Amino acid sequence: MGRLSSVLLKGLGALVLVIVVLSVVGTIVGIALSVIAAVLSLVLTLAVLSVLALAAVGLLSLFGSDSSAGNSSDTPTENRPDPEERVRSRYVDGNLDDEAFERELERVLDTEDRSTRPDVDGSRTRGPASERDRLRDR
The missing domain is CATH 1.10.110 (Hydrophobic Seed Protein)
Known part of the structure; x- marks a missing residue:
């Protein structure tokens, strides 16, 4: 029985080692995926904010040009x-x-x-x- 128990102990040790290695690899992959998700979230947030800022600037320039167009109607022959x-x-x-x-x-x-x-x-x-x-x- 000594030989069987040593084979079982070696197999159990190998199984524990595989589980530990898989858990370490899983943890590393999880951390990498969370970093990638955080970066993508940041990029998406910045893209949405820049679109909103451009829309605000566009609206301001649109409304600003309407008011300035009213001022330039005093000299219609220049334009x-x-x-x-x-x-x-x-x-x-x-x-x-x-x-x-x-x-x-x-x-x-x-x-x-x-x-x-x-x-x-x-x-x-x-x-x-x-x-x-x-x-x-x-």
Whole structure:
């Protein structure tokens, strides 16, 4: 029986050793997973806070630009492009074909000539063709 008991004791000792090693490995894995979870939680919290901060800044700038836009309405001609520029940019963008560009340009130039003309007799220093050529050359 001496030989059987020594085999049983060695087997029991090996079993205890395996249990101890597995518990140590389990503890180390648990600690590593908790550290990873803490880091991921921190990253997620910072991401949510940064999105909220960006949303707050965006809302403030949105509402701030509305109030400043109301202040700039006192000088509307500074921010708006002149009608010639609008027609030219529409032509360059391809929104107007040649005929529509000509019609719009003549309409804009006629309106401009009437509003800025110092004389009443209708004489012009430049003809519509020269104005058209000037705008196309830009």
